[in-house]
Amino acid sequence: MNDIVIDKIYRFTGQNDLEDEAILYAMTNQKDGAKGVFVNGYGTYTDSGANAVISKITVNENDNDDWTIK
Template identity: 50%
Template sequence: MYAYDTITEAVAELKKRGYTYDFNIRDNRLASDHLGEHYGHDDFEIIEVYRFEGESDPADEAVVYAIEAPSGAKGILVNGYGTYADDKNTEFLQQLHERIQKL
């Protein structure tokens, strides 16, 4: 596992290592506009997880996920938590949290 000091560094290095697609959470599903695909919480692999806690700036609180889709496409999901958490996707995020606890 790698160690990164910032979210920006993590994303840049993951992209260099082939995690080129951007994933987002929409309607409690993982989505990639570029791939045109949507995945349920068990339909992809979480390869790496990096958690960042902003000591002085709450905007720096986030989790970076390195993800592999069933097609083999690799991408990144960056999700804020704490003050900037997205309540609309709470169920999906809870399921992600449960999965990373098992890693």
């Protein structure tokens, strides 16, 4: 996991139910440049095992980096 970095964190809330929340992590493997996403519930529906994994990954958000463009 040392090669993986979280580039962006996006939080989503359901329109009809504020308890319906999710969080998306946009990540990059610094070794080979591969990009991917990880989605977890947020708040009431969070997965504690997933949170344990995410907490071990470095967060390096850069607002100048447009993650959606290759």
